[in-house]
Amino acid sequence: MAIIDPRHAAKQLIYERVFRSATLAAAIFVLLILGGVALSLVRGAWPAVSHFGFSFVTREIWNPVTDEYGALAPIYGTIVTSVIAMLLAVPTGFGIALFLTELCPPLLKRPIGVAVELLAAVPSIIFGIWGLFVLAPLLQRQVQPWLIGHLGHMPFVGHLFKGPPYGIGILTAGVVLAIMVLPFIAATMRDVFDTVPPMLKESGYGLGATTWEVMWNVVVPHSRVGIVGGMMLGLGRALGETMAVTFVIGNAHRISSSLLAPGTTISSAIANEFTEAVGDLYTSSLIALGLLLFLITFTVIAAAQAMLRHLERGGGSAV
């Protein structure tokens, strides 16, 4: 039997409306950020897009002196470094997830899991400085001469490993990226594997299957949507990663058939040149690169999220 003071109740109602509107406004602000990013990039890129048209993405030239810009070399570098990163990180991440879910002694499970997640917390500039001073010389002295000597003369793949071992270049950038996205891929795959009902695995073991057979024939088919989602999340990271790549890619605006040669990526071109860019067309071309990167990563990350969400709702279990 509460006695309600009408004035008090009216005040409460006003507070309620204010608070509710504030939370709603904050929530809508998140949408506005994404919209604002898209709009401002399109606006900033417009001079370059209208000047060069579609040829912006098909030309390799990048010449601030003659004011001619094409995005082909950065696009090529972005895709190739990311592909190298995925080729290295996906099997390794899969192995770590397999180890953590099936092999690891329970006592070590948390420490190793945490260590992998800490690797994800290390900021990208640290990977960059480490890549430049430790990994690049190591690859230059130990790995690249071997690649040139053994693979450089093979048919088909030979041209990928030709030329002098610079140390910095596309391959090194790919390796650094692989180490960076590894924790994301490993952690997502582990989480996905953990969602597989133990009953399914036990039935596999009950039929006499080995650990690997249970993994390959039961766990992987059951969680394939999540695996692909995790891979694409890692890919999204690799495509947009900036600082680590900027340190080790060599920043050369050309497409070289050799993986050992210096190159450039979309994000490292922006990071390296943006503050030094003079002239509206130069700045605008760099923003156009940013727009391209935004479109590519948005598509990849959105697809990854859609897949992982699908899984959360239990749709992934349909074999």
Add this chain to the structure above:
Amino acid sequence: MKRRALRKAKNAAFLTLSLIATMTGLACLAAILWTLLSHGLEGMSWDLFTQMTPPPGSRGGLLNAIYGSAVMTLLGILIGSPIGVLAGTYLAEYGRKSRLSAVIRFINDVLLSAPSIIIGLFVYEIVVVRMGHFSAIAGALALAILAIPVTLRTTEDMLNLVPVGMKDSSAALGAYPWRTTISVLYPAARSGIVTGLLLAIARISGETAPLLFTALNNQFWSRHLNAPMANLPVVIFQFALSPYKDWQDLAWAGALIITVTILVLSISARVILALLHTERGSGR
């Protein structure tokens, strides 16, 4: 019999490979930490915290960069986290099942892994171009935008963990939802929300790309938010790529400072979360 041996061999081979993969991952973390420690400790001295970044070829410290990083990170959190917490509150309390919330959740997860350099370009377009010059406030805004998705996500998750009974009891006492949220839900989810803040600080304090063309850098001591400001990540970037030994040493020392800060923040966040889970687990 032979088939069985083959299967066993295959199993052993793949399990060994998975062990090697795990070793590789851990070795990478160890190698990075080892390099940081060995190079960074060499450059550690009191000068780091008492002197400004030097001109090429002379010794100095990182005081202005550390100060700038602290100011911009703090400002970024102060601007970004209220928005993230409020938006998370909307998703968890008001619009739990609405279509709008589903869209916002999705967009937020995309923003969570979007390349930070894009956010830098965005802030450059809307702040730096308008103001006509680089500034610390632009850098802080870029960091704030990066902090929002992290705080939003953890706030929503943590509010969802609060037992429904507590909310119902508050409503039964005649409290409006805003009162329930502020007096019951926030205190109940406090440590979880703090965890989100720590993770957000850890995320933005190492960000370099969005500061490159917002806060830029400043070789001198500056407290003006309206002017370019030095910050650790950009100083590391410039000094590490320079040919000067003194600058490279400072870059390593700065890298060690940043990494230790971030690892301490992430580990404390994890410890708080772990404590929270054991509390919840034994409480019910």
